[in-house]
Each structure stands twice: as structure tokens, then as C-alpha cells.
Amino acid sequence: MSVMAVRRLALRLTERYAAEGPPIDVGRIAAELGLEVVCADLGAGVSGLLVASSQGAQICVNETDHPKRRRFTIAHEVGHHVLRHQFTPGEHVHVDRGNFISQRSPRSAAGVDRKEIEANQFAAHLLMPDDLVRRHVESLGSLSLVDWQVAKLAEKFDVSEQAMTIRLTTMGLL
Amino acid sequence: MATVLEDVYPAIGRRIQQKRRERELTQEQIGRLLVPPVTRASVANIETGKQRLLVHTWLQLAAIFDVGPEALLPPSEVSGTEQPAQTIEQELRQKLELPDLATRKLAKRLEAGLAKSEWTVGLQKMTSSRRPR
Numbered sequence: 001m002s003v004m005a006v007r008r009l010a011l012r013l014t015e016r017y018a019a020e021g022p023p024i025d026v027g028r029i030a031a032e033l034g035l036e037v038v039c040a041d042l043g044a045g046v047s048g049l050l051v052a053s054s055q056g057a058q059i060c061v062n063e064t065d066h067p068k069r070r071r072f073t074i075a076h077e078v079g080h081h082v083l084r085h086q087f088t089p090g091e092h093v094h095v096d097r098g099n100f101i102s103q104r105s106p107r108s109a110a111g112v113d114r115k116e117i118e119a120n121q122f123a124a125h126l127l128m129p130d131d132l133v134r135r136h137v138e139s140l141g142s143l144s145l146v147d148w149q150v151a152k153l154a155e156k157f158d159v160s161e162q163a164m165t166i167r168l169t170t171m172g173l174l
Numbered sequence: 175m176a177t178v179l180e181d182v183y184p185a186i187g188r189r190i191q192q193k194r195r196e197r198e199l200t201q202e203q204i205g206r207l208l209v210p211p212v213t214r215a216s217v218a219n220i221e222t223g224k225q226r227l228l229v230h231t232w233l234q235l236a237a238i239f240d241v242g243p244e245a246l247l248p249p250s251e252v253s254g255t256e257q258p259a260q261t262i263e264q265e266l267r268q269k270l271e272l273p274d275l276a277t278r279k280l281a282k283r284l285e286a287g288l289a290k291s292e293w294t295v296g297l298q299k300m301t302s303s304r305r306p307r
Contacts (some may be wrong), residue, residue, distance in 0.1 A: 007282045036287050040280050051262065055288045058281075086178065093265040114180070 006118050009082055010125035018132050023158035026074045026127060030059060035081060037074055039063040045144045048073035050080050050094040057081055068160045072123055079122030085115045127159050137173055145174055184223030185248035186232075191221040193239040193246070207238050262288075 017024050030037050036058040042049065047069065049060040059077040061070045073096065079085075080094060096116070121150035136156060140149050145168065166173035194204055201217040208231060219225035227235075236243040263281035270277065 038283060038287060040283065041272070041276065042280075043270050046270060049284075051284050051288065053262070053288050058284065058287045060284065086181070090260065092260070092262050093269060095269045121244065 005114050006079075006121045007125050010079075010122045011129060013078075013079075013082065014126050014129045016130050022128075022132060022156050023071075023135070024127050024129070026071050026078070030074055030078050033078065033081065035059050035078065037061065039070075040062070040089065045097055046095055048077050049127070050077045050096075051089045051092055051144065052094075053092050057158045066160075068158060068163075068168075071127065071158060072163060075123035075126045078126065079119035080115065083118055083122060085119070124163065124167050124170075128164065132174070133157070133167060133171060137168070150174070182223075182248060183220075183226055186227055186246055187221040187223040187250070188233060189246045190227075193235075193241065194221075195241060199238075204235070205236065208234050 014024055015030055017029065027037055027127070034056065034064065038059055038060045039056060040063055042060065042062040047062055047065060051058050051060060059074055059081075061073045061077075065073065076096060087096075133153070136153060137145065140152075145153075150164055150168065152163055153168070154161040159167075165174065178199050194201070201221070202214040205212045205217045206217075212231075216225060220227055220231070232246060233243055236246055239245070261281070262284055263278060266272070266277050266281050266284075272280065274298075
């Protein structure tokens with residue numbers, strides 16, 4: 001799937017919430033998709049699960065993670081779901097490790113890494129939609145953003161400064 | 175049956191590896207048996223799906239293993255006889271490093287959640303272009 005297609009899907013989901021945000025209510029988006037979000041201790045190094053069966057699907061996030069991190073994880077799992085990412089046949093549980101890149105080499109050969117990249121792009125677009133970010137950057141009134149302004153934007157969108165920095169950079173605003 | 179590009183070759187590779195091990199052959203031996211011969215690394219790449227299997231290699235491998243060529247194709251999802259679906263608890267046990275009790279509790283919670291989720295409804299909502307006013 002192209003970056004444009006990923007972006008388009010995220011935008012379609014997020015545009016009706018953009019008027020109310022930021023921050024984007026990712027929990028509500030998940031709920032509207034019928035994805036229940038469960039918080040549980042998943043052990044060290046695991047940020048989230050997408051659990052699916054013929055009956056339905058749900059997202060599980062690590063309760064020990066920072067809330068901002070959990071928001072990104074939910075958005076990432078929503079991405080896997082919406083992008084209809086298929087994992088191994090017969091598999092119900094998709095595990096996302098902290099860095100969102102699968103460490104198992106046979107799985108990277110199976111295109112899993114590409115799916116993780118897509119889900120990350122989706123999450124970034126969902127939580128930080130282009131128009132909304134642009135508008136808020138413009139409202140800051142300066143041409144070049146400085147660190148505290150990035151922090152402020154991150155706070156406004158309820159994402160980590162790291163996620164906001166990456167987003168602003170890919171948008172050519174930083 | 176896996177039909178997507180990135181799924182097919184790893185699935186075939188796993189079947190080849192399985193058959194090779196059953197017959198107690200090394201990757202190097204397989205490489206030497208093929209005509210023209212290939213390196214051990216090449217066999218390894220075929221088994222991980224990094225290298226796409228050519229038809230003559232496929233047929234030769236089937237002959238080496240003494241099976242029909244279809245035996246090396248990915249298993250059908252519909253029949254599901256080759257890979258019985260695992261329970262969520264089994265998968266969590268394999269994939270997470272949680273204490274036994276925590277794994278069981280989590281599996282119960284997830285299974286209960288799945289039973290009442292309405293994701294098909296959600297998907298319909300999402301694909302509808304009409305926005306709520």
C-alpha cells in the first residue's frame with residue numbers, strides 16, 4: 001500500500017474528529033470501529049496487541065506505558081486493523097514490540113516490517129492530521145519552530161515530543 | 175491459502191524446511207542435489223522466503239522429497255488441517271513473557287472481549303462516507 005493510500009485512510013477516519021481536536025480522541029475512533037481497547041500488563045518490551053478472531057477484534061495496550069505512548073499504540077493497532085494487515089494464517093494475536101519493528105527475521109522477510117511502517121505512518125496521520133498540525137504551527141506565528149514550541153504542539157496533540165518532531169520533519173515544518 | 179507476494183514464499187520455504195528436516199538432509203546436501211546445483215546460502219534463502227522459488231527448483235525439490243509438488247505449496251486456510259488454529263492463550267504464552275497466571279487471565283479477558291465485539295459494524299461505519307452532523 002502506498003503512503004498516499006495510508007494517509008487517505010487515516011484522513012478519512014480522523015477528519016470528523018479533527019474539528020473537536022486536538023487532541024484526537026483515538027479511543028473513540030477505536031470504539032467506533034468496534035475495537036475494544038483493553039489495558040493490561042503485557043510484560044517488558046511489548047507495547048500493544050491486536051487480537052482478532054472470526055468473532056471480532058480488539059486492541060490491548062500495556063498499562064505500564066506512558067499515556068501518550070498508549071495513544072500512539074492504539075492508533076498503530078487501529079492502523080493494522082483498518083489497513084487489513086494479514087499476519088500468519090491461523091494467528092490471532094499480533095504483538096507489537098516497543099520499537100514497532102519485528103525482531104524475528106523470518107517475519108521481516110514476510111513483509112511484516114513494511115506493515116509496521118505503514119501502521120506507524122497511519123498512526124502519525126491519525127493523531128497529527130496534516131491540516132490540523134499546519135494550522136497550529138501557523139498560529140504560533142513563527143517561521144522556524146524552536147524546541148519549546150515543539151513541546152507545546154506535542155502537548156496540544158497529546159503525543160510524545162519525539163512523535164511530534166518526526167511528524168513536523170516529514171511535513172517539512174522543522 | 176496464502177496468495178499475497180510477501181506471504182507465499184515464506185510459507186513455501188517453511189514447507190521445504192519441514193520436509194528437508196523430516197528427511198534429515200542439510201541445506202548443503204539439497205543444494206548439491208539440485209540441477210544445476212545451488213549454494214547452501216541459496217537454499218537457506220529459499221527456506222526463509224527471501225529467494226523466490228523457480229518452477230524447476232520446486233519440481234526438483236518435490237522429487238528429492240518424494241512428494242507431489244503441491245505438498246510444498248502453502249497449506250489451505252479453509253481446510254486448516256495442516257496448521258490447527260491455536261487458542262489465544264497458547265499464542266500469548268508463546269509470544270509474551272508473562273507469568274502463567276497473568277497469561278491465563280489476559281487470555282480470558284481477551285476472549286470474553288472478542289465474543290462481544292462488533293467489528294463488522296465498525297468497519298461499515300468507517301467505510302461510509304457520510305459524516306455525522
